[in-house]
Amino acid sequence: MTVRVRFAPSPTGFLHIGGARTALYCHLYAKAKGGSFVLRIEDTDLERSKREYEVAMIEDLLWLGLENNEGPDKGGDFGPYRQSERVEMYKELAQQLVAEGKAYPCFLTDDELEKLTLQAQEEKKSPHAYHGKYRDLDPVEAQKRIEAGETHVIRFKNPGKKYTFTDLVRGEVTFPEDMVGDFVILRSSGMPVYNFCCVIDDWKMEMTHVLRAEEHLNNTVRQLMIYEAFNVLPPEFAHCSLLVGEDRQKLSKRHGATSVIQYRDQNFLPQALMNYLCLLGWSHPEEKDIFTLEEVIPIFDLSRFNKSPALYDIEKLRHFNGEHMRRLSSADLMAYLVPTIPEGHAFHAQSNEWKETCLEFFKEKINIPSELPEQLNVLFSTESETGEAVDEVLAWESTASIKEYIKSEVAKMNDSFISEEKFNEFTDHCKKELKIKGKFLFKGLRLALTGMAEGPDLKVVIPLTPIEVMKKRLGL
């Protein structure tokens, strides 16, 4: 049997980090088994679902390298792939359950429901203990009330027994008889709810595996009941751990940047995000930590999931970005970093050869692109640092004499840059003629030539610094 795995987001916002991780696992598992990765849009919440979010999610998924085989964007044999376009089928199937006595109309109003819930709580019973008030109402009577226009929902008749299933991540999980009550499957508006659509679609779309986050674990019992009611074998379930924030609570907007699009905007590398997310709850069999999607597909399996929730740590993501960036070819590195440097920056005025040398050098010093402009200051800034540490160095006579010497040398030059050879000549002269050595020499040179007390290797930095900048620094 071909493995079929679906990612089924609600288009109520941008794709978030947690969703991206779930999508990644679904994609990885489907591909590892040579199966299909299906995208299904769960938009039965008409109030909050927006088509623009669906479009944005598909874009983000594509950016991450998680291309689907079927979905609303590309069709397939099991469409439509938007739940809002499958409503008639859900309604029919819900009515079928009513006809079979497995579901029933319920006329409880919001107020009544609230009272019953409160009453149950006071009596120390489950909150849903009295939600089945209409479960035994005579169907003829019920039909009359419906025809009279009374608002109602359709509730599923809980068979009232224990349910056990084997979760591919968690092992055997058992839910007690009274875990849930008679739950709603059709709203008063006629719109079906998540737990119902989800089952119908996973069944009709012939899903073999359902990979999702732990927040859905408790939903599984309701879904198991519905599969049973239709006499359909459920798919395999795998509930991976939750992603949490600093406070150990489920990751959400209030934890900062949690939308994929924010990382795209900040120019993170998609392969780095995927690599990092993959390792949040799953481990590589050889404990490798830097890898690509292609590398991990053949070895991906469900047995290496960790059951505890994982904390999302942006610091570590930055590190992963750096690792992936440093593995880029020169051409890819250029394509990646050049567009991230602000327009109008003097960087852009340089030759391609210069840019390449420059980026190859500075990639060692940064993890994410936004750290680059500050690094570039050592080549372009004409400001001089102040502060105690610098003042102390400035007091050294050597700095003044070095500066004076180099100023006279540079004034004679017509080149665009000070070559490395030229810089070595300067250094030799300072050493031999000016008799300066050790840290006085290098600190002095650095301060005289860059205006900074510390920074990257001068042998690399000086030949990359445009002569106009250098002249300005020397007061020429």
Place this chain on the structure above:
RNA sequence: GCUCCCAUCGUCUAGUCUGGUCUAGGACACCGCCUUUUCACGGCGGUAACAGGGGUUCGAAUCCCCUUGGGAGUACCA
């Protein structure tokens, strides 16, 4: 409240199923040293964990029970 799930360094984790090779390994962060100036990279080294208590066993991070802690769910959200 009730139900379900979880529990190894600050964080992500390996090891747990198939007890001994674990004085618990790796990674991020942090600290130190080296790389004949600095920073970074790299290399080397360091700080740092089996939640607690009972069992079972010759032997437990690994198996069992309890406690504690954390999380999720308990919707006409998904």
